[in-house]
Amino acid sequence: MKVGLLDYLVCPQCKKPFRLDALEWDGEEVKRGSLFCGDHAYPITQYIPRFVDVDPYASNFSLLWKEYRRTIMEDGAEETLERFSSNTGFLPEDLKGQLVLDVGCGAGRFSKLVNDAGGTVVGFDISSSVDVAFEAIGRRPNVHLLQASVFQMPFAPSTFDSLFSIYVLQHTPDPHRAFLELPLLLKRGGRIAVGVYRWPPNYVLEKYRQWTSRLPPRLLYALCHLAVPIYYLHQIPMIRGITLYLFPIAMYPNWRRRVLETFDFYSSIYQSYHTYPEVFSWFQEAGLEELQLLGADLVALQGRRC
Ligand SMILES: [Zn+2]
Incomplete structure (x- = not known):
């Protein structure tokens, strides 16, 4: 954790600012220590402030992202840009200096x-995927990473x-409630x-799921290697429909990617x-303006805090 992150944090329980207690430094980064508001303390371990106990419902994502490291981060740059822009309506360059x-x-x-x-980025996730993120980008001066839940975020309004x-809130126990936590974190006029x-x-997939x-995630991950041969079964015209x-x-030609997805x-x-009318109503409920309907593979919207 970099000291600069303190500017954006408050205690998720009582909303008071934190005092940083660093036990071990590594250059500009606090490798080990704690954040203390006077009443509540949160640990910093392996460079990351932790506001949740280990993976309450996301241990699958911890495993997933550790395996992803090799595939997505390395060879998916173009796809990442396409998914980002089509689902957020932001061009990365629009976020420069923000x-x-x-x-x-x-x-x-x-x-x-x-x-x-x-852009200066603060990224958080409930899973220990943040450790994978830290390895990739954590030491950049304008990147801050932490482990937290969307239902108890440690940010000042x-x-x-x-x-x-994007690709996130549908994996929480209550996406609507999670969404409503977010707009207040924006400055006025923020998007x-x-x-x-x-x-x-x-529905068949949902039944299996x-x-x-x-x-256990490891066992399921092993089973998902069945996707390697099944892909070829799906190519046979006579039986393909069934x-x-x-x-x-997932029908990715790259077998490693196919297993992961x-x-x-x-x-x-x-x-x-979710549907567009549903997510649209969330944006309206939060009082957001200038709503834009977006999304290629997702139901996605952008709005502005007035
Ligand atoms: Zn507190």
């Missing part, structure tokens, strides 16, 4: 994009110029972009699907 919050940053692929374009959350999974779901999400229906998998389908404990 303070931007990445809600559910995973391994940090969108944080990296924003920082590459000259009216802090950020822009914020975004928010949110994208969630689009209704309807694949009821039990696959309860398997096999696609019975064995939904299939794991993503089957591992989430929470996974909800």
Whole structure:
């Protein structure tokens, strides 16, 4: 953690500012220490302030992102840009010089994009994927990473110029409530972009997920390697209609990616699907203006805090 992050933080419980107690420094970074408001203390371990106990419902994502490190961060740059822009309506260069919050940053692929374009990024995630993100981008001067829940965020109100959350809120127990936490973190005039999974779901997949999400992540990950041969089954014209229906998998040609995305389908404990009218009503409820409908693969909107 860099000292500069303190400017944006408050205690998630009592909203008081923190005092930093550094036990071990590594250059500009606090490697180990704690944040203390006077009543509550939170640890800093392995360079990251931690505001949650270990992975309450997201241990699958911890595993997922550690495996992702090799594939997405390295060879998905163009796809990452396309997904970011189509689902947030932000061009990375628009965020240059801004303070931007990445809600559910995973391994940090969108944080990296924003920082590459000259934005200062604060990224947080409930899973230990933040450790993967730290390895990739954590030492950059304008990148701050922390582990926290969207339901108990440690940020002061009216802090950020822009914020975004894509592919994330549908994996929380209550996406609507999670969404409503976000706009208040924006400065007046700041922009928010949110994208969630689009209704309807694949019902066969959802049936399977009821039990696959309860398997130990490692076991499920091993099982997802079945996606490697099933991909070829799905290429046979005679039986394709049936096999696609019975064995939904991610259809990426790169087998490693295919396994990971299939794991993503089957591992989430929470996974909800949403419509434009529903998400539009969330934005209206939060009093946001200048709403834009976006999204290629997601139901995504952008709005402005007035
Ligand atoms: Zn406190």
